Amino acid sequence: MKAFTYERPTTLADAAKAIMAKPNAKFIAGGTNLLDLMKLEVETPTHLVDVNRLPLDKVEDTSDGGLKIGALVRNSDLAADPRVRKNYGVLSRALLAGASGQLRNKATTAGNLLQRTRCYYFYDTTKPCNKREPGSGCSAIGGFNRILAIMGTSDECIATHPSDMAVAMRVLDATLETVSPDGSDRKIPIADLHRLPGKTPNIETNLKPGEMITAVTLPPPPKGVQIYRKVRDRASYAFALVSVAAVVDAEGGMIKQARMAFGGLAHKPWRVEKAEQVLAGAKANAEAFAQAGEDVLAGGQGYGHNDFKFPLVRRTLASVLTTAAHSA
């Protein structure tokens, strides 16, 4: 770990200033991802701006009937919030499916969205990795890539975004609120936060330098059954091989609307409009579910060890949709 300087501002204005005052400064929240990466010198910030004293730790009702979640709300607290449990079950379940109790107590909403990939080679500084060291190559392609992406990959990188929470937020159409060092703020739909790797896997989000996430807002609760299904190698404390967040509004064997986002597939929570269109107004049956699965996976590519994700997505999706249609 490289030596770094550290400060802990208490106002947004100070934090915004602090992040630009020194080159290569980073925000730190729970530190559960950043510190691990710093120990390995995968990340080498020279200055840390600790955001934990900022007043961003509340979950509040919004005037339109939704929720505003402060960037510092801990994963455990968010999962346990009665409003989240009642109206956004998919989010509560996704959070509780992630990491471990101790990590969730530390992990924050913003930190979770911005956590980095779990690609083994990204963490191994003895191996080429375009994300860590642009231009060095991708060790996962042709290497061991069981947990990595099959959708939206590039020849430069096949990493996944590993978050569970983000998948649920994607299906809920959450919006991020940010402030920039110049004091300006903006809203970013979650769909636009993460980028696909393309030629620049080192650039993971559309946030601007020094831009800080202050909150995530959820629109009013959607209609329908909410499900989060995480498929993993052990019963707890494992990242998703594939996960499905679904909100399905069905009645009498007909689907009115189905929204689906997927984890473990891509560099961002994966959502395919076409698959949702196919299901809207369709009969809830195996053919419709299979078609939705094909649409979700259209254009995907396997890399050997992760080829199993194709049948796994089809099967898991069909299972989730079946359950949703039954319990509607």
Next chain:
Amino acid sequence: MINMTNPVGPTPLDKPGLVGQPLDRIDGPLKVSGRATYAAEYHDEHPLYGFVVQAAISKGRLDEIDTTAAEKAPGVRLVLTYKNALKQGPRGTSGNPQLEGPSIDHHGQPIALVVADTFEQARAAAYLVKPRYAAEKGEYDMGSSLAKSFVPKSNNGVPADTASGDLTAAFTNAPVKVDVTYTTPPQTHAMMEPHATIAVWNGDSLTLYTANQMLMRGTDMVAGTLQIPKDKVRMVSSYIGGGFGGKLQVEADAILAAMAAKVLQKPVKVVLTRQQIFEITKHRTDTIQRVKLAAGRDGTLTAIGHESWSNNTPGDTFYESAAQATRSFYAAPNRMTAHRLVTLDLPHSSSMRAPGEAVGLLALECAMDELAAALNMDPIELRIKNEPQEDPEKGRPFSTRSFVPCLRKGAELFGWSKRNATPGQVKDGAWLVGMGMSGAIRGNPMLTAKASVTLDKNGIATVRSSMTDIGTGSYTILAQIAADMLSLPMARVRVALGDTAFPAAPGSGGSFGANSAGSAVYDACNVLRGKLLQAANLPPDSTFNNGNVTGLGRTVSLTDLVGPNGLEADGAADPGDSRKAFNQQSYGAHFAEVGVDRDTGEIRLRRMLGVFTAGRILNAKTARSQAIGGMTFGVGAALTEDLVIDKRFGGFVNHDLAEYHVAVHADIPAIDAVFLPELDDHSSAMKSKGIGELGICGAGAAVANAVYNATGVRIRDYPLTLDKVLNGWAAANKTGDAVSQRKAG
């Protein structure tokens, strides 16, 4: 001196006492309140901190190693490389030299140690060491290197190959047979406490506060490596946060700390990070195992063949004796076992909990299940049918063998009769449910050991031995033995372990700890009883009771006999010839029920039971903990643990416990272990057998057999992950009866 050449006969432990009771671990309160001092915690030594720099290539050599920037970094006192390392002895059973030269044998090999005032400074400077490599092409894939395999030298006197009868002919002529190949992946011990050492020199004497399971062997290795007399080395491992074989040897942390402390003339601490442990220390090798079983239609085995390939770093002769248990387990006239070693440019492999049996039974006990299926026979009945009356290879008697009672009792307790033998039939909601079983067998070794016991004028007995407690309960069982032998309550017995200043015991490994150190403590107490009787002028048939001795109509308090300075006695134990005269093993039977998600192929254990016999159980609670701990290990081996080799670069792909998956709590729902009563008076002074490794033996096979019973998919490549289930279903054109057949809408 206890010598196990002859059976022990009646002993004071035969009458009911503290031995056997489910007592809490006496070191428990210290551990949960943070007062048990582990190797890295001797803060009064005020050590400097060393951080290891590792090779980034798997084979080749260092052309250059530039330490200038690291040396100039804040707080740095020393950068040790092969250029300035001390001269060391050769690699082998008494040498583990570090920074020997520029050549690199495996990925992650230590190439430098940076020592600084703080850990953070050392770690930061470690990244400033700039090696330049001349890399060579290495070989990292056992499967494609089998042609280069060779017959290894025997492990501890156990031959690599055995054969009797005519396997080929018997196999060719048999009406029912299986010939199957199983593979197991590399595994890492994943104990909680990392390898850690604080090295302190006092003149030419070295003290190592270190995490090590076998201290006497450790001093050999330290002395051999550093080329100093053995009596100048003291090792202290009072408390050890797990070992599982990973701390059987002296690893780089100890040698590097000792060298740096010598150069700097100051205490130096080296703690390996989890990532470093995976490649700097040893792991369990992957294996390829071919099992051939042939039987008559009634299930009588006519032939058993078991071949196993494992691999190690060039020059390292350890091999995984996966077929060893097969030599003792089942009767059959025609037999063959063979071990082959392949040299690969990978980190060193060595012992991990139940070396041999743990992975060997993953193959053998699944092959037995396959044979039972081929015979249309219950797998328990198949095993009972082939129960040998004597050691099937050597014709020696078994000291005790209660395998069949374990099978029967387990079947009854688990409800085996409810199992549907046809795979893929039992459904519970989204799950396919299956039951599987497996046999367990584990050798029962003993080594020479010494111990002492003192009784002071306040009636406090203190046991001393360089035996270790790696979290198993050694402190507690030794206290129980001494308490019963001296008729004292537990509160009046102290146990001091883990220090080579104490009488020599081998330590914890191979399940020999309790047999060896326990017998020595027993003997020391016996000698002390003699001294007490002498002091009391009482005959040998006097009785010890409640801290008194009674004979000739007199009752004398022991405290009145020890004098102002107390009494001390030394004890020793020797395995003698009993292990040559008798085949000695502990036994068990595992039963597992799993659910396999019909949609995703996810496998989850639902319940598990192990029934074991291992002679006298010294503490019902710590024994059960050992057993269920081993079983949990077995579940991990079956379902999740996989240290992945990068076959292009060498070394391991997953480096931490987030991606190397041991079983977590949620993976182990209802698990229980039962020990059936048994006494083995050829085994140890306590008539007990080793239990530390028995629980893992066969456990994973029971899980794998349950997966087959649930799904009809036989996976022969461990671990059994969901992708392999899905592939199996796809290959069999089955769907797992999943989505396509479930009614939607």
